Amino acid sequence: MKHTCPSCHNKIKSTDIKNTNKKGIFFEVECPSCLTWIRLNKTQEIIKAAGISLLLITSLLNIFNIQSEYSSIFSTVGFVGILIAMIITFFGKHEAIK
Numbered sequence: 001m002k003h004t005c006p007s008c009h010n011k012i013k014s015t016d017i018k019n020t021n022k023k024g025i026f027f028e029v030e031c032p033s034c035l036t037w038i039r040l041n042k043t044q045e046i047i048k049a050a051g052i053s054l055l056l057i058t059s060l061l062n063i064f065n066i067q068s069e070y071s072s073i074f075s076t077v078g079f080v081g082i083l084i085a086m087i088i089t090f091f092g093k094h095e096a097i098k
């Protein structure tokens, strides 16, 4: 997963990241080139968390066979959720924390 630093515009390799910080659902990383803390756009981070939650909830419903007549719908919804989360992970916009 490669990102461009919004501050110095260098490519950031995930292996170069030394410092990370987790604040609730928000994940911050320190740019190895300019030492600016960056994070995913807040809205995108929330959508990503929602997508992952969607997968978790629908998977749990399927595991415990709750409303099993809807299990294929749950699977589809869960798949869409994780798909959205993945798209945001790979293509999401990062911003510098001021």
Ligand SMILES: [Zn+2]
Pocket: 005, 006, 007, 008, 009, 010, 031, 032, 033, 034, 035, 036
């Ligand atoms: Zn930077």
